Amino acid sequence: MPQPIFDIVILTDSRYINPSVPDGYVQNVLKEDQIVKEALEARNLRVGRKDWADSEFNWEQTKAVLFRTTWDYFNRFEEFQGWMEEASSKTHFINSKILINWNIDKHYLDDLNRAGVSVIPTRYLNRGNGMSIHQIHKITGWRDTVIKPTVGGAGRHTYRIQPENIDIIANKLIEVMQKEDFMLQPFQESVLSSGEWSFVFFGKNFSHAVLKKAKPGDFRVQDDFGGTVHEYIPKESEINFAREALMACPELPVYARVDLILNNSGKMAVSELELIEPELWFRMKPKAANLLADEVIRLIP
Structure with missing residues (x-):
């Protein structure tokens, strides 16, 4: 060796x-x-x-x-x-490999939900189950939604679906949905007005938070699509809420990013939990690297 x-x-x-x-x-x-x-x-x-x-x-x-x-x-x-x-x-x-395998597929949101963590309602369209975008909308009654792969990032294959474009998006995704699992969530209106907060933890220790905002006319907060990042000083109650998601992981991560938004009821909810390769904005807070x-x-x- x-x-x-x-x-x-x-x-x-x-x-x-x-x-x-x-x-x-x-x-x-x-x-x-x-x-x-x-x-x-x-x-x-x-x-x-x-x-x-x-x-x-x-x-x-x-x-x-x-x-x-x-x-x-x-x-x-x-x-x-x-x-x-x-x-x-x-x-x-x-x-760890345990955490990566758990976090790499966004079915983990179901685990967080079962652990009592507030998440955005999610329905899955697993490849091969024959469920179409139109059918899942009919079942849920949702009319304004976001669809994306359960394995992905950087806004890949991510679309906002509304009645006027559902046929276009369904046709665009029909081939890739035969190869990958997808997830559907009701669109959260606060993303347009309030944005999304990211809370960075190392072990149990909270480090810093940022606010991500989409550019006008878009809903994706990633900088790939013109989103912007701003410093954010959170309340202790917000930090504790984010930490609850952290403690629901299979084991305590060395590093984690908890993304939160206000749901359509005006309550905080986890949109994503990033444990593999999250952007952590060390350029905004270099001491966090320590x-x-x-x-x-x-x-x-």
Whole structure:
């Protein structure tokens, strides 16, 4: 067995390894990974940074890997699953493989709901069950909805469905829905007015929060679609609400992002819980990387 040359490797994807002319988006990725790298190195850890799909690297040569910006995995899902299976036998995953396998598919929202965590109502259209977009709308009675894959990110195959466009969206997704599971949720009006809050935790410790707002005329808060991010000072009750979702996980994550919105009844609800490769906005709060590093160092074998 080869001797480890790294204590930890920060995982990214090929787009963020030595980019020739990085735009502002990529510069943010590089800056935040550098902030994390420096925080880990300050604790005398040997730190590398690798594309998860780097076929030339032997994953036995690092004691642990930290999932950070592996933002192509949902477009290469079968390949990613194969890599996970192989690499997890050679090195330690942060977050753990248990958490990643649980969180990678948004059916986890059902688990949170059963644990008493308030989530957005969700119905699933699993591939092969024959259920169409029209049928699920008829069953639920929902007329204004959002549909997206249960495995995905960055707004991939995500659409707002209303009576005037349901035929268009159904036809657009008919082929991909034969290959992937999808989820349907009633559209939450507050996304347009209030936006979405993200709460960042390291272990049980709350670090910081941001408010994400969609650009006018859109409902997607991701910066890929023109969304903006703003500093947010939360109330203690909001932090505690977000922490309830954290404590409903199969095990306590090293890092987590809890996304909250106001539901159509005006109450806070979890929209997503991100445990694999969430954006954590270290550029807005660099000292947060120290909290992450403190959690990581406890797990280095």
